[in-house]
Amino acid sequence: MEELIKKLNAVMASENIRRNEPMKNYTSFKVGGPVDILLMPQTKQEVAEALSICRDTDISLYIMGNGSNLLVQDGGVRGIILQTKALKHVEIDGETLMAEPGITLKDLADIALEEKLTGLEFASGIPGTLGGAVTMNAGAYDGEMKNIVASIEVIDENGNLKTIPVEACDFGYRTSVMQKYGWLLIGINLNLRKGDYNEIKNKMMDFNARRQEKQPLEYPSAGSTFRRPEGYYAGKLVQDAGFRGYCIGGAQVSEKHSGFVINKGDATAADILELIATIQAGVKEKFGVELATEVIVIGEP
Ligand SMILES: Cc1cc2nc3c(=O)[nH]c(=O)nc-3n(C[C@H](O)[C@H](O)[C@H](O)COP(=O)(O)OP(=O)(O)OC[C@H]3O[C@@H](n4cnc5c(N)ncnc54)[C@H](O)[C@@H]3O)c2cc1C
Structure with missing residues (x-):
């Protein structure tokens, strides 16, 4: 570990290499124990160099954006987390927008608005980075990332820079090619259209x-806890199974929207996971439907 830190210090500022960093400070759920090493590279070059150094070791590496779809367990993460949030550069050429992965969807939607470009409105309230949104094929209302992505640039498992056209991105419901390989998303080209x-x-x-009205935005969460099962709405199943407002420790099924598990302030990841498991068992028993989580769980208990 000391040897690794020494090599990382040669390519990025030491204040962006954090040790034993509590992940509750980096996730929208506001839970999660410490990660051994959190890397916050500030430029594409720092990302590429840090990635290459990390991949030369056998220490496990996880890539994250804004942590708005992650549940980090209380025991934290053994290994390295590399956060791409600092990469925010955006260029515009006509109706094409080329952006780095760390820009938030809100900031990007605001830029698109100023340029009178339409297509990103659906994403403006999703509290993630562009990189996380493309990886998850995030969607809401009338849109999904797959409708506006033209191509992505990744650093592949061998450290090579590759451009992947949209046809090869394998976008599905909250899935993409990114989940299949250990690639790092470093650039995204979006096709928007001139609008009013x-x-x-x-x-x-x-x-x-509509988000303000329907979603419990006043509490920490990771958005919709469960994927939508075919033919159903997860929130309705949870509610009809009697879990609206149900609590375990500091975790609660939101009173406002049963599709959201929220942190009422002092939840642990264990509370949240126990609540999720209880809901899954209850919904399965009552309706015979398996609820899979949309939230990604990482780390150790
Ligand atoms: C209140 C609230 C509302 C939400 N509403 C919606 C919604 O309407 N629709 C929706 O789809 N989601 C929604 N979400 C979930 C979440 O915001 C999205 O999934 C978002 O796109 C995640 O982005 P992120 O940057 O936070 O990614 P993270 O949570 O940090 O990571 C998500 C995934 O992306 C990967 N990843 C991130 N950056 C990179 C990169 N540069 N290279 C490779 N992999 C990367 C991570 O490894 C992980 O697998 C909501 C969440 C909250 C808290």
């Missing part, structure tokens, strides 16, 4: 008002 400033703005405001 006020129409774009009104659409964004409408979607965000």
Whole structure:
């Protein structure tokens, strides 16, 4: 580990190499124990160099954006987490937007609005980075990332920079090619269309008002806890199984939206996981439906 830190210090500033860093400070659920090493590279070059150094060891490596779809367990993460949040550069060429993975969807949607580009409105209220959104094929209302991605640039498992056209991104419901390999997403090209400033703005405001009204945004969470099972709505199944408002420790099924497990303030990851397991068992027993989590669980108990 000391040898690794020494090599990393040669390619990035020491304040961006954090040891035993509590992951509850880096996830929207606000839970999670410490990661051995958290890397926060500031440039593409730092990302590429740090990645190459890490991959030369047998220490496990996980890549993250804004942590808004992650549940980190209380025992934390053994190994390295590399966060791509600092890479935020954006360039615009006509209707094409080329962006680094760390820009938030909100900031990107605001840039698109100023450029009178339409297509990203659906994403403006999703609290993740572009990199996380492409990996998850995030979607809401009338849109999904797969509809606007033209191509992505990745650093592959051998350290090579590759451009992957949208046809090879293998986008599905909250899935993409990114989940299959240990690639790092370093750039994204989006195809938007020229539109009307006020129409774009009104659409964004409408979607965000609907979120405010329907979702428990006042509490930490990772968004929809469960994937939508075919033919059902996860939130309705959870509610109809009697779990609305149900608590385990500091974790609760939101009273406002049963599809969200929230952290009422002092939840542990163990509380959240126990609540998720209880809901899954209850829904299976009552309706025979298996609820799979959309939230990604990492780390150790
Ligand atoms: C209140 C709330 C509302 C939400 N609403 C929605 C919604 O409407 N629709 C929706 O789809 N989701 C929603 N989410 C979930 C979440 O915001 C999205 O999945 C988001 O796209 C995740 O982005 P992130 O940067 O936080 O990724 P993270 O949670 O950090 O990571 C998610 C995945 O992406 C991978 N990843 C991230 N960056 C990179 C990279 N550069 N290279 C390779 N892999 C990478 C990670 O390894 C992980 O597998 C919501 C979450 C919250 C808290």
